[in-house]
Amino acid sequence: MAGVLSLIANPKERSEVTATTFDCLNRETALILFAVAEAVLGEGFLVKAPQFVETVDDYLNYQRPAQREQFRLALLITETTLPLTVGGMTTHFSHLSMADRRKILERLRSSSQEQRRNIYAALVNVSASTYYASELTWIDLDYKGVSVDHPEILTQPPPIPWRPDDPRPIED
């Protein structure tokens, strides 16, 4: 099935996708991934997650081959079989505006079909987790980072234990 969909797919070229060699993706699926991630995360997401495509490509190595193929298929299905009609023309996912791509994500999320909800979960989970893996996003979360770089976290006094029979006042 992936082979047939790949023949139909003609994802929008994006200059932001600069990777030239891949372990598991190819240029076509990398461009679809970018269009999906942009819809999930917003425009300019690469500013804070510059290695986004490379990280997803690397992680696919660790999946079993059948699961990896399912992910590639999910990208191709999203690109080619869930089009919106815009101005009388049927348009593939990566060529749609941000708002229209998000409409498709909503359709996937609320679908009564198990397969479509699974596609939504796969696309959203991969995009969100890869984005927030980047250190440049951590300041938005007030996440101080790992202790290797922030040993002062380790020297803060631990939270004070509280027990039901503890005479001290309850802390909020």
Place this chain on the structure above:
Amino acid sequence: MAIIEGRNVTDDRTLTPDFCIIGSGAGGGVCALKLAEAGFDVLVLEEGPNIPKENGPAPGQKRKMLNEREVDMYKLLYQEGATRLTRNGGVKILQGRCLGGGTAVNWSACLPPRKETLHEWQKRGLPFTRENLEPYLREVVNYLPIVRNDKYNTSARKFMLGCAKHSIRHENLPNNTHECRECGSCGVGCPYDRKMSGFVKWLQDAVDLGATIYTDTKVDRLKASGDQITEVHAHFIDGKTRPTQRKLVVKPVKGIVMAAGAIGTPAILMRSDLDLDKRVGKFTHIHPVTITIGKYPESTFPAYGVPDNMWTPTFADGPTGYLIETGSFYPVLSASATLQHGDELHRIMRDYYPNGAISYAHHTTGFDPNEKYGTVKLDDNGDPELDYKIPKANVGPMQESIVMMTRIHLAAGATSVYVMRNPPLEVKQDTQFSEIRKIDFTQPQRATIFTVHVMGGCQMNKDNKRRCVNNDFTFSGKKNLWVADGSIFPTALGANPQVTIYSLALWAAREICEQNQATFQFKHQQGGDLPWPEY
């Protein structure tokens, strides 16, 4: 002997140890040490990578390659880069895949087997009771050791406060940590060797006694002749889990111990045409996990502190009971569970991460004799996948566990509670509980469900239609093949399984020693009371 990294092996090899142990997690580590202590030549095969002991940049850091960054660690330490799913996509399965297996990545919780579960197992013909398991439990408690760590992180403290306001009994949850640094990195491997995981304790001591461990070594199949297993066929894989083209054949003199876990062990047996008329892989169980994140007015630093040292046994009773525990949480793990996109995704992360406290519930399953539960199957490439649907009997308790955790958060001062439903639900008052009670967990992606405990699939049972493993831990019909991991459980345990697997693996090691005219010794029986409350 040594730890040999299969990725660096440049020739095909044939080895002839006394025992070949497949898997280096809780069961494999115990058997490696006790068989090495008994004087046997022991070989351990581990599919995942080694975790070398070399000093890192942080003070006290002993494992340089464990850098605590989620993006680097999940692919290194977890099955399928922490993206393993059930066949229908409905449950995320987090399982270790590295030296030490699950013991390297768990949150260090140490609970004994639930008495009610052991009673059920006795009905199914298993020999274990809390009384006859006591020397094994005591050995584990004193050897690791298991201690009460009462430095509570914010999630634990909020939980204690909320429980107290509802008069819900809550208890310290013992850990296998020693002088913990409170970095909160148990789930991405402890680089300070403060968690007493397999590669710090059992495996290291086994290697010191002469055992050999091959990492990056994936077992393809066992070769049988009559009632004996004669060979183990494996191949080496590189750092990205790709075959290196180099092979390993093991011809064990005494036998093989399967300890590859409740998905790995059945998969290897099925690839070896040892499926016992398709009994292997059947009745596989998980603890489905429901999660809540409370949002509090102040910063909570949710990543830091011992993740799992507070719990309540109040709701644990019964065949579908649940344990509520507290934890730590990190940006990637959080983002992967939100089921959100667009501006709402970022709002949820910014609202709930810095001010969040987590509680989650492990749900007991597996007690209904008429339910099929899960089945481990092989895909077209021979890789395992778990076919599993949430049992209907668990749906109500899963809804109620979320309601209860939400009540506790709100009582502790949370301004709202994030429920990982699809679409997401933020609960601010009791009147919204009816929404929680509508969640259909049997449908994939109607809510985010995790599991970190997989059990069964190669069970011990008196019923011939279900039995794969005999009460002496031998695999049915094979005299020199033993199974010593969570796959022997006939039901889910209803508690974090690490200690139970350690204890049953000690029992298995004793059986193996006795069947091979060797001496099994308890060495750590001196100590005080076991650290657990009655439950």
